[in-house]
Amino acid sequence: MKRAIFVVLVVATLPSGLAVAREVDPPQVEATTTISGRGFGHGRGMSQYGAQGAAIAGKSAKQILDFYYPGTAVGKATGNVRIRLTADTTDGVRVVAINNLKVRDLKANKLYMLPKASTRNQWSIDPYGDHGTKVSSFDAKKRTWTLWRTLKGMAQFEGPGVTALILPSGSQVGYRGTLRATDVAGTHLDTVNVLSLETYLKGVVPREALFTWRPAALQAQAVAARTYAAYHRKRSTNRAYDLCDTILCQVYGGYGSEQYSTNSAIAATAGQIRLYKNSPIIAEFSSSNGGATTPGDLAYQVQKVDGWDAYPGNRNPNASWTVTRPTSRIQAAFGVGVLRSLKVTARTGVGPGGGRVLRVEAVGTNGQKKAMTGDQLRSKLSLRSAWFSFVPPSPTILDIPTDQETR
Template identity: 45%
Template sequence: MSPRSTRARLLAVLAAVATGLGVMSVVSSSPAAAVPVNQTWTVPANAAITVDGRGFGHGTGMSQYGALGAARQGLAYNEILRFYYPGVWAGTATGTISVRITADDDGDVIVERRGGLTLIDRGTGKKTPIPQDLGTGGWRLSYGGSDTTIVSYYANKKWNYWTRTQGEAVFYANGGEMTLHRKGGTAKYRGTLRATIPSPGSTRRDTVNAVTLEHYLRGVVPKEMPSSWTPAAVQAQSVAARTYAAQARTTPQTRTYDLCDTTSCQVYGGYSAEERGSNDAIDRTKGQILTNKGQEIAFTQFSSSNGGWTNAGSKPYLVAKQDPYDGNSSNKNHTWSVAITDRTIEAAWPQIGNLTSIAVTDRNGKGEWSGRVNSVTFRGSAGSVTVTGATVRSKLGLKSTWFNFRVAAR
């Protein structure tokens, strides 16, 4: 995930970190391995607490900084993929994918006028060229009652009715890019832009972009990894992202689209996000995906940095092992520290009163401090609370669940 997508992802759980790469945070792993530990810190009044940590994200599957480190050491993209997803087989995937454009959340679909723009009525299958002498301010698809869609154009400072479709309506530009108006500005997209009915009887319309898998990747890979990185790393990212999308397509998020365009899926910016370096990596790996020994499409989780140990996931090829590539000189997420106070924890869990001790009782047993945190108990003057490492990460804005505490009086 590129620094740009990192900032978007961090807004959901922590403050922006400009040097970081993002994490596919919503995809889940299997339950963490449990290794009991007894690590307790007494907390004096007005304590200064340092949280030391390793990695950024869930750490399952490919480390993006690790891929960079491996590429710098001369590994080819297929060797990088075999390291992070041991036991997978090569496969291929083609076809199209449908993506919900979440930034366009006003219930309408508005595109700028352009040559070759065509309207498709999904209810009847009819295709109608959009007139070029109308809609100097753009064209809009909006709710028209029942399952119909109103098509209107902007002129004379207002929206003007043009026609009504019998079902969902689609804009298509004969293979060209269309400029979509969305929250915060505009962006260009290939393929088609559809005003989708999210559920029967809904009065709103979601914007869905249907595009070929290869063109979809062109809008994903530069959002997930800087296109300027060593080519083998970007090629590995291309295969991982293609595989993730192809796997998601087998279990669509909803009946109207396969996956979203945010950090909850893969960050997708459409044609506007495309860059030459990532386009080249996508072309060089065209159609290539990973499979679980030729059976189902692999679940290719990845994250910014694993801190030196991959985290076991829900599939046999998502294993826990030491990673010699993650700690390269560019990786500012390999190790990190955050300064907080006792008041930070008291504000996060006010039911404990004044914090008196911290106890980590369960980790995954891999790496420094016995690895990633599974369970933490905070005790205070009014009570105690036991929470998961993931909850601590979210509440305190940490980069991962692989962390440890240092406590001192202020």
């Protein structure tokens, strides 16, 4: 009869020359917990993959926006936006020298044409004195910086088209509009890109949606992104910028991100935004809502089933997912010692499996209990959304017969 063994035999040679077998502990494998879920993001407002699904189903951009932002009206927004470029962590603003590059003294509102020189290849605006700035050029041949002019206030570069910003790594990113040095703390200047709302969207829509998507989906994304920018612009009057360029606001990649398809979608919806009570709405969107929208505090943030999020053909990779996390990480998140039980105690009640998690409760071996919201646990475990379930463990025992037992 075959028997399973669970020890490792190590042969050791004693001084007498005799070989003996000794038992050693097998390597320990860290316990993991499997978690399955749906969607990616907060789920409020528009599902981006849902918009693509609706477009495949033949819906127009207006129908898509009406579904995801119910009760809102069509409005219009124009003007400029100010975008903080977070990748530029230097103390100033450094750009590639080009012909017809100008610098504006923002305090005096005076514009200067920067001089041409065959050896100048960079210009820089840096802090100077008490909330002032200095403009310098870099001589590529001599490898030195030369002061050109000092200004009593902040300044900005104004190029004839696209201006290349030089990042700390030495890489360059092109931006339309102006590149402004903004005084934040006296010794550091933030870089802010000031440009028209429509031009800004050219660097946003292809970063927030796939440029290969259907026109109606891209048009819906353009309106949502334009509305989101208009909403935050209205609330940033006391700041030096309106939005950042990361997922904390809207992802903005500048000139290099532009695509023909997304530029066309922006042009087709020029100026269009969504309003509620005559004000721009906070037009939130996320990659995938998993099949149901998430409710919010506002009238147009409703909870309902979304049949477009996983519509055939939209190739939504986030419609459903499965991940594993070390059980020790879950234990650390709750802080109740070794887990005795872990269960979801409340859900939204809308969508497959009962919908998003509202409350999770953990009990430790010492009897201590702790609960947290689905969003809190999502953050601690780096999950794609708060719509998840814990998959019951099913350990497998490997029965490996010895040589003697197989003879």
